[in-house]
Amino acid sequence: MAKNWTTEEEEIIKQEVLKNPNNLREAFFIASLKTGRTATSVCTRYYGAMNEEKETKDEQIKKLSIEIIKLYDLNLELKQQLEDATKAKFIN
Known part of the structure; x- marks a missing residue:
């Protein structure tokens, strides 16, 4: 026991x-x-x-989720910058 x-x-x-x-x-x-x-x-x-x-698994998942959201936002931002640069190239 x-x-x-x-x-x-x-x-x-x-x-x-x-x-x-x-x-x-x-x-x-x-x-x-x-x-x-x-x-x-x-x-x-x-x-x-x-x-x-x-750390509990919930805390680990929360931290990873926050990082994924940050990466997604960064990806969107970089995609927009690329589109803007492409448009500027064709305009000039």
Whole structure:
């Protein structure tokens, strides 16, 4: 049966990652020894629930949608500039 993570266990993980940010595998291993959890579960907890940089899929989709709209608008603008330049070439 799975047991819930405590704030103390999460703090241990954070401390070990801060001590050894260039070798997370070792940090997870040491945290696993201190918490009585497996290194895999520590790793999963860190990247899953604790990682503050993690974006939700909805946030990723929203950012991509905004970029697509910007590219579409830029495409329309460039198309208009090309049409204007073509018209100017034929007029002169």
